Amino acid sequence: MQGLMMNRQLMISSLLTHASQNHHDTEIVSRLPVGATHRYTYSDAHRRSRQLVRVLLALGVKAEDRIGTLAWNTHRHFEIYYAVSGMAAICHTINPRLFPEQIAYIANHADDRFIFFDVNFTKLVETLAPLCPTVKGWIALCQREEMPECAIPNLLCYEDLMAAQSDDYEWPEFDENTASSLCYTSGTTGNPKGVLYSHRSTVLHAYGSSVPDGLGLSARDCILPVVPMFHVNAWGLPYACALNGAKLVLPGPHLDGASLHSMFEEEGVTMSAGVPTIWLGLLNHLQENKLKLSTVKRLVIGGSAAPPAMIRSFDDLFGVTVLHAWGMTEMSPLGTVNTYKKKHLTLPAKDRDRIRLNQGRSIFGVEMKITDSDGNALPHDGKAFGDLLVRGPWITSGYFRSEGGEALVDGWFPTGDVATIDADGYMQITDRSKDVIKSGGEWISSIDLENIAVAHPAVAEAAVIGAVHPKWDERPLLVVIKKAGKDVTREDLIAFYEGKVAKWWIPDDVIFVDELPHTATGKLSKLQLRERLSDYRFPGA
């Protein structure tokens, strides 16, 4: 027997309609790449998004067409998100930090029809235009008087196009499984692969991420996504904020500590989200200038492991709760968030501390399991570690155009992470499967060793890789950037590990460097670091 409930389709456009009706005067504030701060409301965004659909229709855009963006977090990018998906076309956000050849590969693979771009990417677009024959027009996200002087063919002006259209448009309702947006993984190995989200997966992810033990969003929040809208849809925040009617502050390209601090204070930001590198910049700025955070209550840190020292600094020095979150492009991206359970609240501080450092519990909708190398399920005892697999309604079932072959193993998506899960459901990433250090047949977690190193007062950033060793196959090599004005020796750092990990985990050597390689999404690139250090040999080995 079937239930007798309405089968309304889960539509992305309904998020904005809801925000516009119920939070009409809640603001969306943008610090634009050029020009002043822009302010308007959900009701304005709703009107302008429908106007933008008219623009797209006038340009000949049809359902299923891929529409690219090379853009920072701004109100115009927000309008593109809703207009493109809302008319059943596909919003393809492209990471402008990639090399031009990679961007051209992605735009051609996606077969992008039009690409919207921020004017500070004009040079990049000049390089890309001849490499992207399917792109019929390049739309600069600016007013007429801000249009760049350049050699881009079929160049159009966003605000001119908007001015020529009315907002007379009704959002259509169609199958919720229709593709809505497309994001390519960074492709640290092989070509980038496209993850194709649907209306259903996007709306469910917005619900799932909002719950109190998820990101805990509400209409009383003011949220500043530092995570770019070209990085897994800014972790879904442009959707979840509309669902909750939260005020949204979009920082454009202004992501340094000083800019973030001023936006936090001026707009009354209560929650923000970004990768650890960003928060390192903010922490340094706050400490150097003896500043406080007067309104921020929660910071979501994810994308790579939040170092324990960072979690503690925000809590102890600034009264900010860090929500350590884990996920990936293929998961829309949210999988787990670290929050306490009731029984933890009465624990002594040091036991609670241990809990808040892992990647957290899965939000409802995400199932997780760990397996050994033969695919056998391992116990959730907090000790056994193995390959982490996930499934759920906002997790990919395959890549766009079947790139890279079968994505699933028996209906589960292998994350490429190695993890433990404890009896309470808390998951801890011990490594990327390709970064685990294999010493004499045993596994050493590079992340654990990095976390210890960054807790040293003289260490600004640290990476640990497995370097070849004639006897043990691989041994841990610690690569460190010292804090400005601080000194520390190889011996000090090696001694710093004593008593914190098993003796055979302690790095065999330390190298000091001025900078470490990062990927286009701001993560430490162990792949590049291993390549750079491929000639390295341990002393005496």
Ligand code: ADP
């Ligand atoms: P890309 O590196 O291609 O941008 P993602 O942004 O999808 O890809 O990265 C997903 C990966 O990032 C995860 O599989 C995991 O290895 C790592 N990651 C994300 N969040 C965390 C976290 N909180 N702790 C440790 N690793 C994380």
